Each structure stands twice: as structure tokens, then as C-alpha cells.
Amino acid sequence: MLYWIVICLIIALIAGVLGFGGIAGAATGIAQILFFIFLVLLVISVVSSIFRGRGPKP
Secondary structure, three states: OHHHHHHHHHHHHHHHHHOOHHHHHHHHHHHHHHHHHHHHHHHHHHHHHHHHOOOOOO
């Protein structure tokens, strides 16, 4: 998922430099949505691993 966030941000930067404001805004919005979805999934994963009592494998 982080891969797609980086791709959307690169598209937004390139579109912004070239003057395509609408495309840059859309790509930035998509990257923000994907980032927040990633954060929510990360928090759910951490909380579930804490409640299960399993720590990281050495």
C-alpha cells in the first residue's frame, strides 16, 4: 500500500510541475486516502497483536 501512496505522490508532483492542477489535486487526494487507510490497518494490526499476546519473532 505504501508503494501506491508513493506513486500517487510522484504523479501529483509531476502534474503540479507541468501545470495540471486538477490532476495533481486528484492524485494528492488519492494518496491521502491511501495513507489514512494504511494507518488504520497498522493500528488495527498492532492492537490485535497486543491483545493476542504475541510479540515480534526474534
